[in-house]
Amino acid sequence: MNKIQNRYEEQLLIEKPILEDFSQHHDYIKGTILWDLETTNLPHKNKPDETAFIFQNQNGTIYCNNDFRIKEVLNLEAKISPYSTPNPESLLINGKTYNLSDGQTHYRMMLEKDLKDKKYFNQGPQDYFGWNSDNFDEIINRYNRYIALLNPYPTVQNGNLNCDAVKAMHMIINFDPSFKYAVSLKGNPLTNLGVTAKYFGIDLFNAHDAIGDIEGMRKILLEIKKRYPLIFESILVNASKKGSLDMLQRSKVCLLGELWMGPSLLSPVTYISTGIENDIISFNLRFNPNDLNNLSDNALLKAIGNNPSKDKPIRILKQNKTLPMTPYEIVNNSEELVFSETGLNAKEIMNRADTLINNFQLIGRIKKLYQEKKFKEKETYNKNFSMSEQKIYQGFPSRSDNEIMSLFHESSWRVKWQL
Numbered sequence: 247m248n249k250i251q252n253r254y255e256e257q258l259l260i261e262k263p264i265l266e267d268f269s270q271h272h273d274y275i276k277g278t279i280l281w282d283l284e285t286t287n288l289p290h291k292n293k294p295d296e297t298a299f300i301f302q303n304q305n306g307t308i309y310c311n312n313d314f315r316i317k318e319v320l321n322l323e324a325k326i327s328p329y330s331t332p333n334p335e336s337l338l339i340n341g342k343t344y345n346l347s348d349g350q351t352h353y354r355m356m357l358e359k360d361l362k363d364k365k366y367f368n369q370g371p372q373d374y375f376g377w378n379s380d381n382f383d384e385i386i387n388r389y390n391r392y393i394a395l396l397n398p399y400p401t402v403q404n405g406n407l408n409c410d411a412v413k414a415m416h417m418i419i420n421f422d423p424s425f426k427y428a429v430s431l432k433g434n435p436l437t438n439l440g441v442t443a444k445y446f447g448i449d450l451f452n453a454h455d456a457i458g459d460i461e462g463m464r465k466i467l468l469e470i471k472k473r474y475p476l477i478f479e480s481i482l483v484n485a486s487k488k489g490s491l492d493m494l495q496r497s498k499v500c501l502l503g504e505l506w507m508g509p510s511l512l513s514p515v516t517y518i519s520t521g522i523e524n525d526i527i528s529f530n531l532r533f534n535p536n537d538l539n540n541l542s543d544n545a546l547l548k549a550i551g552n553n554p555s556k557d558k559p560i561r562i563l564k565q566n567k568t569l570p571m572t573p574y575e576i577v578n579n580s581e582e583l584v585f586s587e588t589g590l591n592a593k594e595i596m597n598r599a600d601t602l603i604n605n606f607q608l609i610g611r612i613k614k615l616y617q618e619k620k621f622k623e624k625e626t627y628n629k630n631f632s633m634s635e636q637k638i639y640q641g642f643p644s645r646s647d648n649e650i651m652s653l654f655h656e657s658s659w660r661v662k663w664q665l
Contacts, residue, residue, distance in 0.1 A: 265479045265576065267496065271489035272407060272482040276370030277317070278310040279363065280464055282456040283383045284340040286332040301330045301352055302390050304340065305359050306456025309366055312373070314464050314471075320362050321457050325349035340454045356394035357655060363400060371405030373485060377439050377463050380410040380567045395654045399642055402487075402566065409485035410568040411463060412437055414470050417477045417570045420503025420512045421577060423586075434508030442466055480572040487524065487565040494526060494563075498599050499574035501583070506554035512587045513554065514574060515561060516599040519613050522620050524566040527612065531595050532588040533559035535602040547615045560612060 263269040284304035307320040325348060326332055349355075366372055376383045388398035401408040415437040418425055427445060428436045443450040443462045446469040452458030471478040483489040494500055494517040502513045518527040529535065538546060538559065551558030563569060574580050574595070581592040590598075602608070643651070654665050 263479060264476050265483055265572070268483045268489060268493055269479075271486045271492065272373065274371060274405065275312060275373045275407060277366055277372045278312055278314060278375060279366065279372045280308045280310060280314075280375045280460045280467075281379075281383070282306050282376065282459045282463070283386060284454065284456050285336060285386060286326055286330050287336055299330065300386050300389070301327055302355070302386065303349075304456045305355055306460050307359065307362070308457070308460045308464060309362075310464070314468055316464075318362075319457065320359065322355045322359055323349050324352045324355040327352050352390070353394050356390060356396060360391070360394075360396050360400075367400075367404060367406075371407070373407040373409060373482070374401040375409050375411050375463065375467065377459070378410065378412045379408075380413075384408065384410075395651045397643055397648060397651060403642065407482070407485035408566075408568070409481055411467055411470075411481070412442075413484070413568045413570040414467075414474070414477050414481050415442055416505045416510075417480065417503040417572070418470070418474055419505065420510050420570070421477065421501070421579075421583065422474070423583075430508065432508055435505055435510055437505065439463060439466075476572060476576065481568055481570070484569040484571055490563070490565045490569050490571070491520065491526060493571065493573065494528065497573035497575070498603075499531065499595055500571050501574050501577060501580060502554075503570045504554045511554045511556070512583060513561070514584050514588070514590075514595050515563075515571075516602060518560075518602070518609055519616075521562065521616060524564050525616075525620070526563040526565050527616055528561045528563050529602050530559050530561050531598045531602075532556070532590065533598075535559075535598055535605060535608065538608055539605075543611070543615060546611060547619060550612075550616060550619055560616075562616075 263273075283302050283306075285300050286303055287300040301324075303324055303326055305320075305322045305324075308316055309318040309320070310316055363372075384401065387401075391398045391400075397403070400406065419427055419435050419437070425445075428441050430436055439459055439462055440450050443466060446466055448462060448465045448469070450458065450462040467478075483493060494515075499514050499516055502511075502515055504511045504513070514531040515528040516531060518529055521527050538549065541549065546560075549558060550560040550562065552562045554561070574584075577583070584595060585591055650665060654662055657665065
């Protein structure tokens with residue numbers, strides 16, 4: 247039995263929350279929605295504007311209670327639209343070549359999925375679980391809903407939670423040294439769904455079919471909830487924007503267990519300030535905050551990073567992503583983990599956190615330079631991506647837009663064309 251599980255076994259048996267101070271961020275949830283997509287194309291990392299033209303050809307959902315007991319299964323498929331050019335590699339992976347000639351329209355599939363989700367919304371807020379959904383499914387689903395004139399953001403509105411389950415595996419690999427995981431040819435941890443299922447002795451039948459993948463994810467989540475209750479609760483808290491922010495604000499130090507561009511990366515972080523558009527400004531305590539005092543503004547600006555890096559002391563976290571994070575003090579082997587990663591003991595970590603928190607001048611400079619950096623990034627974004635599809639990322643639909651979308655779906659086709 248691993249160290250993390252051993253400490254909390256008694257609490258697990260009596261179903262007492264481990265992160266009791268943060269349980270209000272998820273204990274109101276009335277049900278669980280497990281979902282997955284199969285698509286006509288694979289996104290290009292360097293061409294985000296092309297994401298708008300990636301279409302779903304399968305949308306799978308398993309509706310569960312909060313213990314992952316199945317209530318209903320919804321498997322929807324659509325004929326590939328004539329104005330979508332499918333990627334042969336994608337069709338070979340998911341085996342949906344019959345969708346080139348058969349199936350309902352993409353619009354009808356999106357509408358049917360929306361109506362079914364609303365049935366469960368009427369029962370109360372739901373917790374959406376996807377696998378690597380922060381970087382793939384969620385982005386594509388928002389564009390596809392936008393194209394169908396549906397609200398792009400159901401997974402994060404009306405009290406719903408949006409949880410990327412793969413972040414639990416990122417935490418397990420970083421927090422449990424005894425966990426045996428497979429590696430790539432470069433020696434980096436593998437966390438795709440098929441490999442992860444094997445870690446827990448789960449047979450993944452019908453891989454790359456949305457329903458088959460969801461059932462595999464459901465069984466993986468049951469194992470993680472049983473073996474790693476702290477990590478499971480942590481991703482639930484971080485499925486909420488308010489949860490992530492609350493965890494950072496109330497904990498002097500938090501542990502981030504990430505995988506970035508392959509390698510694992512464990513970082514002790516402390517909160518600095520909220521930012522713009524879901525940004526949270528934090529500080530990586532593997533660095534000494536005193537070393538930043540004498541940096542020029544230009545050098546300090548270069549110290550701000552959006553992604554995990556051992557070279558960037560100031561880290562911008564996204565509260566609308568599932569952060570693989572938990573309070574430092576709640577992990578029983580936190581000092582051992584951090585020391586093996588950074589060579590710093592608990593006393594030094596806490597001293598660095600106190601030094602930063604009380605350095606109001608440095609914090610003020612960081613916030614000012616962050617705002618300047620953000621302004622330049624927004625200027626570049628607006629210059630490069632003026633497509634209307636990109637505008638859905640600039641805020642939720644207005645009340646008038648929501649009214650028009652609702653009217654569209656209730657109207658005849660003659661009125662739809664006018665709208």
